[in-house]
Amino acid sequence: MKMSSKARYGLYIAVELAKQYNGSDVVNVTALSQTTGVTEKYLEQIVALMKHARIVVASRGVNGGYKLADSPDNISVGQVLRAVEDNLEIVDCLHGECVNRRECVARNLWSKLYDNINGYLDTISLRQLAEDKI
Amino acid sequence: MKMSSKARYGLYIAVELAKQYNGSDVVNVTALSQTTGVTEKYLEQIVALMKHARIVVASRGVNGGYKLADSPDNISVGQVLRAVEDNLEIVDCLHGECVNRRECVARNLWSKLYDNINGYLDTISLRQLAEDKI
DNA sequence: AACAATTCCTACCAATTTACTATGATTAGT
């Protein structure tokens, strides 16, 4: 039950954007790659996921780049991880029908565990993490 | 962050052993395989992990089989999952040094998330799950 | 209008991991 590198990297990227957040300036891929250590091409893919989740906004063209869509106070770690980790869900049968009938004894358990995890992750904001106040 | 099939199957197996638990009788691989739907050879490997964790005990030879090492009331879902899911740990750097210095901003987060998950899983006993009282 | 700097999109790929299968040794009751 490991977090993927996308999830880990996504969090670093989000934290970096949180540190540099001032409401207007954007940070480009090259700079983000240097501060986070994630290769540019891979970083592009990860940040795209956050963009689709409307956590970050992008501006294209010369002087383009990324910034958080909102204050780091208003973005939770849970939002970030759900955006980049395509299956934060612990088991497949969580939504929709169980493929395997046998899974049903445990389904409630997985469901509550999932709620538990997200409940925790949603209490922590990017600012908290950026300022190491956790 | 999916649970492995070992974790899911391990839980079914443990629940089945909980249902059949009476302190003395053992259940063999063939029977367990039929009730859980896990193939015999794979099941052998999974139950071996639980044996090494002293959650189940085995008796070999004719009329051999497995039983829980203790009452289902005294075995938690967390114990079972930690036994069969070799890396329930969410990130590698949780124990020992971070390989990547950059991971450190998040390390506290992963550590607390891990505690949170286990804290929850340890509150649920095999009996609760077997009787669907969760 | 041309150019350069940037994001965006999507296909591809090697290495690792997963989810088993297979083989045979060991143990113990009859």
Added chain:
DNA sequence: ACTAATCATAGTAAATTGGTAGGAATTGTT
């Protein structure tokens, strides 16, 4: 001795992960 069972370990096909690669689209600057 025979048979029913666990135990140990090696092998393997398929899926997933963790990227890389190439180029199209957009936008500011000259």
